[in-house]
Amino acid sequence: MTPSSTRGRRTARSTPHGATRPGLWAATALAALLCTTAATTGAANAANAPSPSPPPAGASARAEVPAGVTAGVAVFDRHTGAFTEQLNTSAQFRSASVVKLLIALDLLWGRSPDALSAADRARVDTMLRGSDDAAASAFWSANGGGAIVDRMVSRLGLTDTARPPATHPGYWGYTALSARDTVRIYRHLLDSAPAAVRDYLLGDLRQSTRCATDGYDQHFGIAGSFDRPWAVKQGWSGFSSGGCTSTPAATRTQAPPASSPTGADAVDLSRPALHTTGVVGAGDRTIVAVLTLHPSGTSYGKAYSDVGRLTRSLNVPGATRPAGTWVGTWGNGVRVRTSTSTTSGAITALPAGVEVLVRCQKRGQEVSVPPYVNDWWAHLPQYGGYMTNIYLSVPENQVPGVPVC
Template identity: 40%
Template structure:
């Protein structure tokens, strides 16, 4: 076959193919090419088929319940007020004859000047001191008077004797007989001390001690501001015995006493913190903790 004949046959075949495609287009419409969906297309642009089941949504976690505000009778937590230290507290309602709060109430602390209550009971009971001298020791927290009565009346035996008489399970005399401020006690034992004063002490002892506690001076005999805690933190009548001491082995601040009309409540807060914490900061801590107790005192 000649080259010219081959070209003629190729042309005829190409023409036949074009004619056939034209016929198909006229009867069926254009053939569409498939298009791949771009990767950026969002899920919202995809409509699921009616035959395809909807995916089951994952269950949402239940929200954490929001704590309800504390009610007037709820029990406050005081220990957070002494970061890096310790706090024990007890509130006793003498009218209802029950404890309203007991937080670490059996934790042992150094008494500092709180032991002067036992020294006063002992001196008044034995008649070895005048009423005015005991009043001054308690109201001004006078260390010199306390030291004199401590030595005069037997030192450590004062604590041992009165702990047995009042049922103070964890109150112990100091290891050093000459250091009365290192006597050990607890918040629950201090509540028993005040219950004895109000319920079992003789009228003469009660009168002298209560008068002194109601007349607690703004500053102690050593110049320390002793109105921290109950006096500055609770807006009710009070009769208090405070305690403070340094490096025994920590810095201690205690506020204790009778609060409210007719001395209804016994309030005890014992605290200790590192000696690096200033006295002013420690006093504020105890005052704030005392103020938190007002919701319990009707």
């Protein structure tokens, strides 16, 4: 495959990125260190083009929902007691792992975290930090299943939340939830829950791990759009690969069925779901809830990037936005490394085709994807490492406008 004529003439040492990128590197030993599968399409690269700059913090903004995405959005400023963003706030989505907030609150209702057994405390920690499904299933089974949701609806005055459908009683991720009810859950945790419960659960949410226990990169949305302090509980369902490892991650334990329930008020259980929820800013100033559904077949990296763009468009008082340039990537299993060489340690692998924040770039080991080579490496501050520029969706070896480290 040859470079597109619109990119002009190239030498064998240049790196034409984008829709014309060939998939030849899979046969090379060096490329095996960087990328496990050669996969890229013109549509994916178009979707991963650098996104526009977000509005200044504190500026008025309207949620920018990417094409094909269904979203429910609520942003609540606790300082003013007012919403800065509201979009389809009462729309019901399947909760995926966001319901783990209700599972944890129910477990601790009327008791101190110190009263938990060591085993239960460990389950809560891994359920909230690493979004562990086995821990959630253990609590769901032990504490009444759907009755957990019923109790929390009554206790918190939730209006759009409901237990999973009768056809799937053990599927806690099929709990119905809305953006406005998600804000109510966080408001209870922040303003009404006993201090010990608040501090314990928020402490776990502040320690959200980049890689969940099922191998998915869960630092999208809030965690990628804003600098700390933040505390997040994310949710995903219906994807088959989520980055973090050089091989495909396991399908989310509670994957959607082949078809959804019927009826005007049925919650969609089929389309891939990706949710970002949490609190942002000093003093946990702002609560953010972004619930989304994506077209069938959407890759995790595409949905991850779309949720990031939507979140970055929001007016989130008190949030600090990270410095850098958002750039699309291509290829599967692209690794972030501790230094600018393929022999340095691998920190993680990126979700295929995801956008990354590039702070600066520097020369390092020359990477070859015959007949292309590139010795520039991008520093990714949110990962604390480097990736070779050869897998960035830009037309030249260097990223335009990004400074040298």
